[in-house]
Structure formats: C-alpha cells, structure tokens
Amino acid sequence: MSKVREQDLTFGDSLPDPTPDARHWVIYTMKREAAPYKWAGYVDAPDASLALQFAREHYGLDEACIGIIAHEHKDASDGVYSLDPLKPGNAAGDDGDSWTVFTLEKRGGNHQSAGTVNAPDAKIAIERATAAFAGPKVRSIRVVPTARIHETTESELIIWRTHDMNYKLAKGYAKDVRAKWSRFRDEKTYEQYRKDDIAKHF
Amino acid sequence: MSGAANPVSPPDITITCDPDKLAEFEQRIADGVLIEPGDWMPDSYRALMLRMAEHHANSEIVGALPEGEWITRAPSMLRKLALIAKVQDEVGHGQMLYRVSQELGKSRDDMLRDLITGKTKYHNCFNYPCPTWGDIAMIQWLIDGAAIMNQKTLADGAYGPYVRTMNRINMEEAFHFKSGEDMVLTLMGGTKGQQIMAQDAFDRWWPIALMFFGPADKPNAEELPAMKWRMKTERNDSLRQRYVNRFAPAAMDMGLVIHVCEKDAAGLVTSKRPDEAIALDEDTGNWSFTQPDWDEFWRVIRGNGPCNAHRVALRRLSYEQGAWVRRAIGTGAVATPPAA
Structure with missing residues (x-):
C-alpha cells in the first residue's frame, strides 16, 4: 500500500479557505469523417489547451474518435427546449459573426453539431439557426460563437491510438470471458447467458 | 462504479409552489417528457435532484479510493492498465455528476x-476494506454489476442532464x-489458492452487493416524490431480486459458495455457513436468498463502518493539499504548495 495511505491522517480544526470553481467546458467528439460532433461530457480546466488535453484523456480514450471540440459552458446559448419539434420560422440574414449551431433531437438526448449561421448576437443566431436547421426531430437549438470553439489537431489525437487499448473496452474481454466461461458452462448455456446479460439484465 | 444514487432517509419534502405549474410539471413527467434545465420545476424537485446527483458524484470519487490503492500491486501489466483506466473513469464520472x-x-x-x-454522504459500499486482489475482482464484478443494473433504471429517469450523463x-x-x-473467472479457474482468495472476497462482497440497492422502500413509494417524479424508476427490492437472479446462479456455476457470514469491526469475516435459503422458485423464476444484515447497513451509513473515517480523511487530504493549485488556477494568483 502506498505510503500516503498508511500515514496517520490528522487535520486541524478548520478547512482551508474556499476556492473558486474552475472554468467549465463542454466536450463533443466526432466518431468518423463527415459525422457531426456529438456531446460527450464535461471537463473543468483553467484554459482551452488543458480542457482539450483532459478531454482527450477522458473522452478520446473511451471510444475511437477522429476529432474533439470544446467550448466554455458560458459561451453557449440555448433556445427553448420544446415539447414538440421546432418550427423553422422565417428569420433571415447573413450579417454578423459566425455561430456554430448544435441541435438536440430529443429531451435527455445529446446535442450535435449541425452547421453555422452568421448573426450579430445570440438571440438572432438562435432564430436564424432555427430557420436553417429546425426539422421534424429538432427540439432545441444551441449556438456558440465559432471563434470560441477549440478543436484538437489530427496529430494530437493520433498519439492516443498507437497501442492496443482494448483493455478498456467491454468488447476487449469478450473472447477471454467466453473461453473462461466454457470451463464452467457449455457453449449453448453460455450463449444464452451472454444474450441475457445484454438484453435482460443490463 | 457507484451508481447507487439511492440516498436513504430522503428529506421530508414539502411542496409549496403554484399548483397549476406543479400539475403541468407532473403531467409532463407522467407523459414521459424529460425535464431540461431551462424548464420550470418545483424547488423541492431541484433540491431532491441535487441531493441525488451529489450523492452519486461523491460515491464516484470515494469509490475510486479502494481500487486506486491496488494499482501499484496489480498482478500484471494488463490488469494494471485496466485498473488505471477504470479508476480514471470513476473520477471522470464524478466530474460529470x-x-x-x-x-x-x-x-x-x-x-x-x-x-x-460529513454533511453529505456517499455510497455505503465504499466503507469496506479490500485486503486482497480478489476484492478488486469482486468489486468490479459484483458492485459494478449492481451499479449498471441500478444506473440503467436511473437512465430511464426524468431529468435530462442526469439521464444523458x-x-x-x-x-x-x-x-x-x-x-x-x-x-473472477481467472481466479476461479486458477489454483486452489486463487479460488480460496476469490471465495473469501466473495464472502465479504456478496452481502455488501445485496445492500447496494438500499433498504426496502416504503409501501407507498410510488406516491412519494422520488418515484412520482421519476428520479428513480424501480423499487430497491425489485432491483435486488433481479440482481440475485442474475448473479447467484453465475457465482454458483463458477464454483463459488454463497455464505451467510458474521463480520468483525474491520469488515473481515469471522464465521460463515452456506446460505440455505438460496433456491430457485421455478414458478416465479426468482432466487430466494438470506437478506443482508440491515443493522450493519445502518451502522455503516451512520459513519461507523470499517473504513468510513479513512476514506473521508483521504478525500480531505486531497482537498487540503490541492487547495493551493485550485487557488492558482481559479484566481490566477501566485500560490505555493504547503510545506512538506
């Protein structure tokens, strides 16, 4: 056991002064070429560089992806979360800065990138994005200034793919588990167990 | 890993809000609509949801401690890599929650x-010791298995951000x-010594896994906020039965024996006998089993478990030693590490 865990841990009466929460980043990953970026999760980090590094560690290792983007949570503006699909409306125009648009197809689902619009502010960006991207499924629109979105480079991602990382995927154990179970259960019984595992119990 | 966002003893919830808004909110939930952060919600819903997510987050980061202790002692490079990845995942889950x-x-x-x-809690199961590598195997098989089963039902809940997480x-x-x-399969297919290690660890973790889902719900649980507002979607006893149906036959097929055990204050088994209640009811498809020691459950949850003090002390050590880093990051101010 490491030394730190063996030491007698005693503390003073008071805690250190409170510390501020770190900057909060929203992470999206792209699974394959030309696919949208989809919401993956969050990280807290002091700047964009570290946010992307943390995201590569946490989200880039869990499933193969070819790109990761991040933006600060405060830079996102969400439109209404509608119960029904959004109606496109008739907002038009092309003035202003670029905003990246994310759509949400179901409540409780994950935002995914849809494209960009130009607009002078977030409110108009949401209106124009709704006109451009609302469809039969879209329940909500999120816009983020494109200039505030940070992206990994190809070379940053490739380094994480240079060795076999099946050990951190469930499927990486499938063959061994099957072989080991066969010492205890016959193949037919195991196959039923495997199906039940996924469909019934988990 | 923890998943058991079933904090016991929920606070008494007094719902004081606009009755029309509350009716609309409850109808949405009854219709299967998910609640998103911008939606109106009763203050009591927000408080309960916070309590549940915070308890779950606490459990994830405290849950990483017992397994983290075994990284340096993993029996092979592959197991070490997998354990590092798992511990990293658990802390990441805490981050998200x-x-x-x-x-x-x-x-x-x-x-x-x-x-x-000690103002907030984390899951009870992390207050137990892990004296052998067999315990790490059992945590990942029994406790993570229980966590998946529980969290699959939580993913059917009503709060959008929690569901997607x-x-x-x-x-x-x-x-x-x-x-x-x-x-576990490796140990049970290995030497006699490995099988004994696995059985001893199983004896320690089987009752903890049964407690994982929490004590039986009140008879009117479906009418109380947690279930009425679909924060949880299945009764604890129902989850526990499904768990036993899944894991008891698997354990026995591997050669493990399900025991009823007595434990000492350190959480180690002092005596055991086969659980004679273990049997399959062919009519219902359910396995019967001996209930875990619920007195022990309440003792541990009140802070008197084998490892409560140590787990919290380690978290406090991290908090105190990391304060200067958080201060430097959060304020940009020059900060210095504490003296060694």
Missing part, C-alpha cells in the same frame, strides 16, 4: 467541503463489469 449538480445550484467547492465534513457512464461501466467478470 458534479457538473450536473452544479447546474442545479451548488458550487463544486461547497460539495467537496460538505463531503469531507447516466447513458454516458453506463457505456464505460460495461468495461468495468466485463473486466471484473474476467478477473
């Missing part, structure tokens, strides 16, 4: 301070469970 909690109105610093001062977490938990199953 703290974020869900922050959006409900509590700062991360406040949550960490409340955890180390559960879906993400469950994907990673599948690796933890399969890794654990592989480890």
Whole structure:
C-alpha cells in the first residue's frame, strides 16, 4: 500500500479557505469523417489547451474518435427546449459573426453539431439557426460563437491510438470471458447467458 | 462504479409552489417528457435532484479510493492498465455528476467541503476494506454489476442532464463489469489458492452487493416524490431480486459458495455457513436468498463502518493539499504548495 495511505491522517480544526470553481467546458467528439460532433461530457480546466488535453484523456480514450471540440459552458446559448419539434420560422440574414449551431433531437438526448449561421448576437443566431436547421426531430437549438470553439489537431489525437487499448473496452474481454466461461458452462448455456446479460439484465 | 444514487432517509419534502405549474410539471413527467434545465420545476424537485446527483458524484470519487490503492500491486501489466483506466473513469464520472449538480445550484467547492465534513454522504459500499486482489475482482464484478443494473433504471429517469450523463457512464461501466467478470473467472479457474482468495472476497462482497440497492422502500413509494417524479424508476427490492437472479446462479456455476457470514469491526469475516435459503422458485423464476444484515447497513451509513473515517480523511487530504493549485488556477494568483 502506498505510503500516503498508511500515514496517520490528522487535520486541524478548520478547512482551508474556499476556492473558486474552475472554468467549465463542454466536450463533443466526432466518431468518423463527415459525422457531426456529438456531446460527450464535461471537463473543468483553467484554459482551452488543458480542457482539450483532459478531454482527450477522458473522452478520446473511451471510444475511437477522429476529432474533439470544446467550448466554455458560458459561451453557449440555448433556445427553448420544446415539447414538440421546432418550427423553422422565417428569420433571415447573413450579417454578423459566425455561430456554430448544435441541435438536440430529443429531451435527455445529446446535442450535435449541425452547421453555422452568421448573426450579430445570440438571440438572432438562435432564430436564424432555427430557420436553417429546425426539422421534424429538432427540439432545441444551441449556438456558440465559432471563434470560441477549440478543436484538437489530427496529430494530437493520433498519439492516443498507437497501442492496443482494448483493455478498456467491454468488447476487449469478450473472447477471454467466453473461453473462461466454457470451463464452467457449455457453449449453448453460455450463449444464452451472454444474450441475457445484454438484453435482460443490463 | 457507484451508481447507487439511492440516498436513504430522503428529506421530508414539502411542496409549496403554484399548483397549476406543479400539475403541468407532473403531467409532463407522467407523459414521459424529460425535464431540461431551462424548464420550470418545483424547488423541492431541484433540491431532491441535487441531493441525488451529489450523492452519486461523491460515491464516484470515494469509490475510486479502494481500487486506486491496488494499482501499484496489480498482478500484471494488463490488469494494471485496466485498473488505471477504470479508476480514471470513476473520477471522470464524478466530474460529470458534479457538473450536473452544479447546474442545479451548488458550487463544486461547497460539495467537496460538505463531503469531507460529513454533511453529505456517499455510497455505503465504499466503507469496506479490500485486503486482497480478489476484492478488486469482486468489486468490479459484483458492485459494478449492481451499479449498471441500478444506473440503467436511473437512465430511464426524468431529468435530462442526469439521464444523458447516466447513458454516458453506463457505456464505460460495461468495461468495468466485463473486466471484473474476467478477473473472477481467472481466479476461479486458477489454483486452489486463487479460488480460496476469490471465495473469501466473495464472502465479504456478496452481502455488501445485496445492500447496494438500499433498504426496502416504503409501501407507498410510488406516491412519494422520488418515484412520482421519476428520479428513480424501480423499487430497491425489485432491483435486488433481479440482481440475485442474475448473479447467484453465475457465482454458483463458477464454483463459488454463497455464505451467510458474521463480520468483525474491520469488515473481515469471522464465521460463515452456506446460505440455505438460496433456491430457485421455478414458478416465479426468482432466487430466494438470506437478506443482508440491515443493522450493519445502518451502522455503516451512520459513519461507523470499517473504513468510513479513512476514506473521508483521504478525500480531505486531497482537498487540503490541492487547495493551493485550485487557488492558482481559479484566481490566477501566485500560490505555493504547503510545506512538506
């Protein structure tokens, strides 16, 4: 056991002064070429560089992806979360800065990138994005200034793919588990167990 | 891993809000509509959801401690890599769940301070010792298995940010469970010594796994906020039965024996006898079993478990030693590490 865990841990009466929460980043990953970026999760980090590094560690290792983007949570503006699909409306125009648009197809689902619009502010960006991207499924629109979105480079991602990382995927154990179970259960019984595992119990 | 967002003894909830808005809110939930952060919600819903997500987040980061202790002692490079990845996942789950909690109105610093001062809890199962590698195998097989089962029901809940986080977490938990199953199979297919190690660890963790889902719900649970508002979607006893149906036959097929055990204050088994209640009811498809020691459950949850003090002390050590880093990051101010 490491030394730190063996030491007698005693503390003073008071805690250190409170510390501020770190900057909060929203992470999206792209699974394959030309696919949208989809919401993956969050990280807290002091700047964009570290946010992307943390995201590569946490989200880039869990499933193969070819790109990761991040933006600060405060830079996102969400439109209404509608119960029904959004109606496109008739907002038009092309003035202003670029905003990246994310759509949400179901409540409780994950935002995914849809494209960009130009607009002078977030409110108009949401209106124009709704006109451009609302469809039969879209329940909500999120816009983020494109200039505030940070992206990994190809070379940053490739380094994480240079060795076999099946050990951190469930499927990486499938063959061994099957072989080991066969010492205890016959193949037919195991196959039923495997199906039940996924469909019934988990 | 923890998943058991079933904090016991929920606070008495007094719902004081616009009755029309409350009716509309409850109808939405009854219709299966998910609640998103911008939606109107009763204050009591926000408070309960925060309590649940915070408890879950606390459990993830405390849950990483017993397994983290074994990284340096993993029996092979592959197991070490997998364990590092798993511990990293668990802390990442804590990160995501703290974020869900922050959006409900509590700062991360406040949550960490409340955890180390005992104002908030984490899951009971992390207050037990892991004296052997067999315990690590059993945690990943039995406890992560229980967590997936529980969290799959939580992913059917009604709060959108929690649901999408559960879906993400469950994907990673599948690796933890399969890794654990592989480890238990390896031990049970190994030498006599390995089998004894696995059996001893199983004896320690089987009753903890049964307690994982929490004590039986009140008879009117479906009418109380947690279930009425679909924060949880299945009764604890129902989950526990499904769990036993899944794991009891698997354990016995591997050659493990399900025992009823007595434990000492350190959480180690002092005596055991086969659980004679274990039997399959062919009519219902359910396995009967001996209930865990619920007195022990309440003792541990009140802070008197084998490892409560140590787990919280380690979290406090991290909090105190990391304060200068958080201060430097958060304020940009020059900060210095504490003296060695």
